Amino acid sequence: MSSATAIAHPNIALIKYWGNRDQRLRLPVNGSISFNLGSLSTRTRVTFDAARGEDAFILNGRPVHGEGLARVAALLDIVRDMAGLSQRAEVHSENDFPTGAGIASSAAAFAALALASSAAAGLDLSEAERSRLARLGSGSASRSVPGGFVEWQAGDSDETSYAFSIAPPDHWALTDCIAVVSSVHKPTGSTQGHVLADTSPLQAARVADAPRRLDLCRRAVLARDFEALAAVSEQDSDIMHAVMMTSAPPLFYWQPATLRVMQSVRAWRGGGLPVCYTIDAGPNVHVICPQDAALRVSERLKALEGVERVLTATVGGPARLVVDR
Amino acid sequence: MSSATAIAHPNIALIKYWGNRDQRLRLPVNGSISFNLGSLSTRTRVTFDAARGEDAFILNGRPVHGEGLARVAALLDIVRDMAGLSQRAEVHSENDFPTGAGIASSAAAFAALALASSAAAGLDLSEAERSRLARLGSGSASRSVPGGFVEWQAGDSDETSYAFSIAPPDHWALTDCIAVVSSVHKPTGSTQGHVLADTSPLQAARVADAPRRLDLCRRAVLARDFEALAAVSEQDSDIMHAVMMTSAPPLFYWQPATLRVMQSVRAWRGGGLPVCYTIDAGPNVHVICPQDAALRVSERLKALEGVERVLTATVGGPARLVVDR
Numbered sequence: 166m167s168s169a170t171a172i173a174h175p176n177i178a179l180i181k182y183w184g185n186r187d188q189r190l191r192l193p194v195n196g197s198i199s200f201n202l203g204s205l206s207t208r209t210r211v212t213f214d215a216a217r218g219e220d221a222f223i224l225n226g227r228p229v230h231g232e233g234l235a236r237v238a239a240l241l242d243i244v245r246d247m248a249g250l251s252q253r254a255e256v257h258s259e260n261d262f263p264t265g266a267g268i269a270s271s272a273a274a275f276a277a278l279a280l281a282s283s284a285a286a287g288l289d290l291s292e293a294e295r296s297r298l299a300r301l302g303s304g305s306a307s308r309s310v311p312g313g314f315v316e317w318q319a320g321d322s323d324e325t326s327y328a329f330s331i332a333p334p335d336h337w338a339l340t341d342c343i344a345v346v347s348s349v350h351k352p353t354g355s356t357q358g359h360v361l362a363d364t365s366p367l368q369a370a371r372v373a374d375a376p377r378r379l380d381l382c383r384r385a386v387l388a389r390d391f392e393a394l395a396a397v398s399e400q401d402s403d404i405m406h407a408v409m410m411t412s413a414p415p416l417f418y419w420q421p422a423t424l425r426v427m428q429s430v431r432a433w434r435g436g437g438l439p440v441c442y443t444i445d446a447g448p449n450v451h452v453i454c455p456q457d458a459a460l461r462v463s464e465r466l467k468a469l470e471g472v473e474r475v476l477t478a479t480v481g482g483p484a485r486l487v488v489d490r
Numbered sequence: 491m492s493s494a495t496a497i498a499h500p501n502i503a504l505i506k507y508w509g510n511r512d513q514r515l516r517l518p519v520n521g522s523i524s525f526n527l528g529s530l531s532t533r534t535r536v537t538f539d540a541a542r543g544e545d546a547f548i549l550n551g552r553p554v555h556g557e558g559l560a561r562v563a564a565l566l567d568i569v570r571d572m573a574g575l576s577q578r579a580e581v582h583s584e585n586d587f588p589t590g591a592g593i594a595s596s597a598a599a600f601a602a603l604a605l606a607s608s609a610a611a612g613l614d615l616s617e618a619e620r621s622r623l624a625r626l627g628s629g630s631a632s633r634s635v636p637g638g639f640v641e642w643q644a645g646d647s648d649e650t651s652y653a654f655s656i657a658p659p660d661h662w663a664l665t666d667c668i669a670v671v672s673s674v675h676k677p678t679g680s681t682q683g684h685v686l687a688d689t690s691p692l693q694a695a696r697v698a699d700a701p702r703r704l705d706l707c708r709r710a711v712l713a714r715d716f717e718a719l720a721a722v723s724e725q726d727s728d729i730m731h732a733v734m735m736t737s738a739p740p741l742f743y744w745q746p747a748t749l750r751v752m753q754s755v756r757a758w759r760g761g762g763l764p765v766c767y768t769i770d771a772g773p774n775v776h777v778i779c780p781q782d783a784a785l786r787v788s789e790r791l792k793a794l795e796g797v798e799r800v801l802t803a804t805v806g807g808p809a810r811l812v813v814d815r
Contacts, residue, residue, distance in 0.1 A: 366695055366696070366698075366699035366702075366729065367692045367695050367696070367729065367732060369695060370691055370692050370694060370695035371691070371692070373691075374691035377691075399740070400736055400738075400740070403732075403735045403736050403740065404691065404692065404732075404736050407692060407728075407729075407732030407733075407735065407736060408732075410728045410732065411725055411728050411729050411732060413721075413725075415724070415725070415728065417752070417753065417756075419749060420749070420753075421746035421747065421749045421750045421753075421796075422746065423749075424744060424745070424746045424748075424749050425746045427742075428742065428745075431742075471746075
């Protein structure tokens with residue numbers, strides 16, 4: 166038996182990933198930029214065991230079967246191939262953030278799984294190799310491998326599509342105030358959504374314009390220019406949702422309260438508060454602000470109709486191995 | 491003194507007009523398709539009078555000055571040029587639909603003005619010439635000149651950019667149930683909005699894809715295929731708003747209640763009710779359905795949070811001269 170445990174954080178994309186040029190390898194059609202959410206994490210222990218007949222995946226204490234287990238087992242197969250290993254594994258994973266609150270957990274999950282499983286299998290992978298491995302489980306997981314502010318270069322092959330830090334966590338004290346909004350519908354998952362991206366008449370224009378947005382965002386992060394970051398990240402989020410809403414079938418992730426938060430954030434910024442929004446494939450609104458404004462922003466968000474709760478996260482570090490509890 | 495009175499209806503675009511290739515001539519970047527809203531109308535009387543020193547515009551009993559008067563006078567100048575006339579005019583215009591309810595009135599206003607002013611000036615214009623004249627006052631007014639279901643061909647010059655009927659009013663008994671939604675902000679007017687269209691990274695893709703959407707919509711109208719009409723008109727509306735939301739500065743016309751109506755309409759259609767939405771440059775939702783479903787649709791709309799009232803309109807006829815009251 167060989168075992169390893171890793172912790173990884175979810176990340177919030179400032180320039181979004183939507184659509185693959187290769188669905189199987191999860192090679193994205195455009196690069197993306199994110200930062201890790203340090204206050205939220207997934208802890209995953211992988212134990213390879215010669216006595217096991219099949220892989221098992223236990224999430225927050227409950228065995229997962231079907232599609233969830235299949236995605237974990239597929240990543241383990243890749244690791245086994247790399248390590249020349251045949252043993253099945255038991256994977257225990259726990260999120261310290263509320264499930265069902267609509268925080269996308271697959272990025273943290275596959276970043277932690279890539280690190281723990283490769284370590285348990287005796288592989289000594291570089292950060293880029295771990296990022297590539299995580300990408301094969303969930304595209305955005307590639308960005309949860311390096312620390313701080315991260316860029317995932319699209320690349321054009323398995324070898325060239327990985328993420329790296331563009332600035333460490335302490336480069337810029339930003340906070341993500343996540344406005345959790347009630348949702349009556351279970352949204353379409355990202356994996357299915359990426360397949361629909363090309364059905365929108367707007368996706369090609371979104372992709373063609375991505376280098377401009379990536380450049381603006383990278384510069385804004387490096388210069389700690391909040392106004393510039395706000396403009397480009399809101400536009401990028403709106404562009405992704407424009408593609409989603411105009412795909413066939415259309416994907417609408419915004420709820421009335423989502424729109425209320427967006428409007429409020431723009432109004433607050435107009436009134437001088439440094440704050441902007443970005444929205445993933447769900448109804449929650451990630452409201453980004455400098456850390457010293459986070460308390461005010463959280464209080465204002467909680468007062469809005471339709472906001473059920475607010476989670477906050479500062480900029481987090483890389484996925485890392487930890488000593489087992 | 492010579493006088494003429496005309497009545498015209500607003501129209502609701504199923505394929506939208508957004509962006510000009512020539513701002514002054516209001517030559518649109520893409521064609522559009524609409525139907526006239528027969529139950530709503532504007533009545534306009536134009537009186538040329540040698541004794542008048544300047545043009546006057548009285549809207550719903552109140553004199554209009556500034557920008558509103560200037561746009562009317564500019565159209566009158568064109569008519570005077572065409573007719574070799576120098577007399578100033580008094581223009582009386584009345585809407586039979588509530589002002590301030592967010593129903594765009596400029597289409598009906600300039601269609602009625604084009605007809606009444608050209609007739610009062612002794613011009614005998616063809617329908618295409620009246621449509622071109624109305625277009626110079628307000629782009630979408632070109633579509634309120636012909637009757638029923640109307641296509642405005644973009645054209646590439648003043649001579650070739652006009653609208654014509656593709657089917658008469660009784661071709662298809664549709665109803666527009668206009669869900670009037672409360673708005674705290676006065677939205678940016680279309681005339682200013684058209685100028686911003688090209689600042690969106692998505693506008694070129696919207697325009698490039700327009701022939702496909704026009705073709706789908708034209709076929710759906712001619713075949714009275716409601717499902718096809720619903721799919722293309724919702725997508726076209728969402729695409730226009732995608733461009734608006736991603737322009738610089740962004741234009742957000744949707745309110746939380748707008749989104750609630752959109753979601754409800756999609757859910758009702760999923761449940762078998764023939765109904766779809768389309769949204770102009772404002773927060774109101776035009777909910778289109780076959781006439782025999784209009785009562786049910788109106789009742790459901792009125793029950794939604796944030797819907798202040800519902801106006802209904804059936805498919806209307808062309809702009810026409812009437813005997814003065």
